[in-house]
Amino acid sequence: MTASTMRIGYLPLVDAAIPILAHELGFASDEGLKLELIGDQSWATVRDRLIYGHTDAAHLLAPLAIATSLGLGRPPVKLVAPFSLGLNGNAITLLAPLAQKLRKLGGAVDDPAATGAALARLISERPYARLRLAVVHRFSSHNYMLRYWLAACGIDPEKDVDIVVVPPPFTGEALASGEIHGACVGEPWNSLAVDAGAAEIIGTTATIWQRGVEKVLAMRADVADGDPGRRDALLRALDRAARVAGDPDRQQEVAEIIGGERYLNKPASLIERALSGRLAFAANSEHDAPRPDFLLFYRDAANYPWVSQALWLYSQMVRWGHAAWDAQALEIVRQVFQPQIYRRALIDTGTPLPGAMEKVEGSIAVPTGVGTFRGRLMLGPDRFFDGRRFDPDDLEGYLASLTSPPR
DSSP: OOOEEEEEEEOSSGGGHHHHHHHHTSHHHHTTEEEEEEEOSOHHHHHHHHHTTSOSEEEEEHHHHHHHHHTSSSOOOOEEEEEEOOEEOEEEEEEHHHHHHHHHTTOBTTBHHHHHHHHHHHHHTOTTSOEEEEESOSSSHHHHHHHHHHHHTTOOTTTTEEEEEOOGGGHHHHHHTTSOSEEEEETTHHHHHHHTTSEEEEEEGGGTBTTOBOEEEEEEHHHHHHOHHHHHHHHHHHHHHHHHHTOGGGHHHHHHHHTSTTTTOSOHHHHHHHHHTOOOOSTTOOOOSOOTTSEESSTTTTTOOOHHHHHHHHHHHHHTTSSOOOHHHHHHHHTTBOHHHHHHHHTTSSOOEESOSOOOBTOOOSOEEEOEEESOEEEOOOOBTTOOOBOTTOHHHHHHHTTSOOO
């Protein structure tokens, strides 16, 4: 049987591991697929290749899939995201002198509230020069988690700092040149900036939202629906790859594959930092204690596209004036993440399948068993650092609550 070719776009990031492994370890070929992986340098290009049919699927920012379907900034193209490519995985990095001053003011890597308070004080001491903080795209989890953190700490993202866009591969150069003072970006780009001595990591997005959605596998809806057999075969290959990506015993193998010249072209030892959660927060420092929740590829239903996560992202788009709040837009957002497709594709695999399509985000404080469509499943803590919860059935109430302190 001739293999069916699928072209998948991606950016050189550690969280592109799953499609890379699906190809390199033969999981796609086992499903009768031949994957062609097409690397790019910016999310806008990855998105454009997808919507114009140059690729069949893409490793894509979850909010960008939503924004594209809503037609924000361009004519709408309906995308679907039937598979999440992982949770968390980003860090916030500042120029080294600023990071050091932040620590003296009480900032701590694992305490976003203390770090935010220190940053607010730092900003108040330099009203003459607003900090320029980079995110990888306007419609990115990086942007919305950064804004969420700043606002919860009393920093107005619209008035107290300048948030600009820098594609991930250029973050290090932008920091080294002084073009930006800090960035929220995925690995390995934080670690590269740290090793160069230009910057230090001051926090991770995993401490802002413990199980925050990040990248998804996105497809044009007409492509996904046009050949469901091929689509489901791809999801099964990705599911097998996700298990390997999340296996602590295979981190060195995974790092060598995705760090290879064809993909990230970075040392495996650098890639392993993100896989293990053992980041070096400053140059010439010992790698810190492992943070096993820094980047999740498989456990805790990391690949399940919870509709409630898409709705939280939409709530942040509305909050910051990036999207309109109306019933039609809400319905479009609900159709982007597709747990039904995920379940259908993986029904005959051993992967546990959640029974619900939505959950109250931020409500799990300790590992908790949840109802399933098939199998047994424990979900890990998904708290927001400020204690808020997001009920997808009360989006208006949630938005209204953001003007008052959390209960």
